[in-house]
Amino acid sequence: MKEGPGSDLFVDDEPDSDPDDADSDSEDADTRASATTDSDTSTSSTTTGIPYTVRRQTVKEDRTHELAIFARDEFQELEDEVRRAVADELGMSPGNVPVTDIREAYIEVARRNPEDMAAVLDEWGYEHLR
Known part of the structure; x- marks a missing residue:
């Protein structure tokens, strides 16, 4: 599961994580923690200069409104x-x-x-x- 603004960065929610990735996990946690801080202080379309489409983890990230479109x-x-x-x-x-x-x-x-x-x-x- 991807971490979000309220997630505990030190809890491993992914049961199939690779033990060989342990060294990169702490670096990833530090990176995610700083990214979370950045996103909390800015609601613009970019965070630290990284466009939304590049930094997002899923297509629905930061999209809290569902619009029903009725079209011909x-x-x-x-x-x-x-x-x-x-x-x-x-x-x-x-x-x-x-x-x-x-x-x-x-x-x-x-x-x-x-x-x-x-x-x-x-x-x-x-x-x-x-």
């Missing part, structure tokens, strides 16, 4: 296409670009470009709701 079939297909296209831009396999990251990136892109978001909504009929 065409948008499920579009999301798959977007994921493949973004992975291609990154030079990665689509399987290595989590859909959770893609969905958060949608929100960030919309935040940076609200006029584009508004234009799409107008195309969908929002201009008739004013």
